[in-house]
Amino acid sequence: DAGVIQSPRHEVTEMGQEVTLxxxxxxxxxxxxxxxxxxxxxxxxxxxxxxxxxxxxxxxxEDRFSAKMPNASxxxxxxxxxxxxxxxxxxxxSSSTSGGGNEQFFGPGTRLTVL
Amino acid sequence: xxxxxxDPQALSIxxxxxxxxxxxxxxxxxxxxxxxxxxxxxxxxxxxxRSNEREKHSGRLRVTLDxxxxxxxxxxxxxxxxxTASYFCATDAGGNxxxxxxxxxxxxxxP
Numbered sequence: 520d521a522g523v524i525q526s527p528r529h530e531v532t533e534m535g536q537e538v539t540l541x542x543x544x545x546x547x548x549x550x551x552x553x554x555x556x557x558x559x560x561x562x563x564x565x566x567x568x569x570x571x572x573x574x575x576x577x578x579x580x581e582d583r584f585s586a587k588m589p590n591a592s593x594x595x596x597x598x599x600x601x602x603x604x605x606x607x608x609x610x611x612x613s614s615s616t617s618g619g620g621n622e623q624f625f626g627p628g629t630r631l632t633v634l
Numbered sequence: 635x636x637x638x639x640x641d642p643q644a645l646s647i648x649x650x651x652x653x654x655x656x657x658x659x660x661x662x663x664x665x666x667x668x669x670x671x672x673x674x675x676x677x678x679x680x681x682x683x684r685s686n687e688r689e690k691h692s693g694r695l696r697v698t699l700d701x702x703x704x705x706x707x708x709x710x711x712x713x714x715x716x717x718t719a720s721y722f723c724a725t726d727a728g729g730n731x732x733x734x735x736x737x738x739x740x741x742x743x744x745p
Contacts, residue, residue, distance in 0.1 A: 523676075550732075552732065561735075561737045561738060562677075562722070562735045562737075562738070564732065564735075567731075567732055569731060574732075575732070610676055610677070612676075612677075614731060616731050620665070620682050621665075621726055621731050621733070622667060622679040622682060623669075623677075623679065623724075623733060624679065625676030625677045625678070626676055627675060627676050628675070628676050
């Protein structure tokens, strides 16, 4: 299996622009998580989905952030408009509720820089 | 909310020495997990210990869990330069398959 796939790996954009981050979870996994990591705030859970349904989006910073999961193999995290304080590494992770354990498998992350 | 809290926050050791880090949590759990993050990469799952287990081994890793004290420790024996990374504990108290991660513990192994 290729693991969790994220794109792009790096994104540099200007303040006010729309940013879309993409994630393909591991096939067969039914939970998907979006995290943001910064030096100041550490690893923060933004939103997670079970069976393509958003369960908890309380970690989403504000209305500028939105996430979708149209099917079991694809999710997007969109920031519109972007701001410099959104600069961070964004991780997608997936896991399975079957098998007893709930280990999460992380993608390589998208490093976002908003100028 | 983040629940796990690792201690110490940063550790620098010589290659071959053992590295120990601790994690505390606040609520009841079903399991506790440890993850490693190398610089510039995603987190990688290392080991999971269930609430009814007290100790678990995986290669050079040894994890203990004390549910009465709500704490866990991760021991890396005979450390190598490649063990240089940040280590996170995570608990499943959030429910719905989510995990609550600690702030991470940076370990530097000096060759």
